[in-house]
Amino acid sequence: MNKAESVSFAALEVSEAIASLEKAKKALLDARSEHYLPIAIKLADLKQIYGILTDDEEA
Secondary structure, eight states: OOHHHHHHHHHHHHHHHHHHHHHHHHHHHHTTOTTHHHHHHHHHHHHHHHHHHTTOTTO
């Protein structure tokens, strides 16, 4: 696997993690749990990483 393929694979994995965390955050919000906040912070971090990996400056 070359560098471009590795970065593309990493971006895909991060994208899947973002989708999972968004579901978890929604479930916690629906349950009115305060535990959604750490997930929201990690979600923002992952979105920033995804933006870097995909060269999308609006992520």
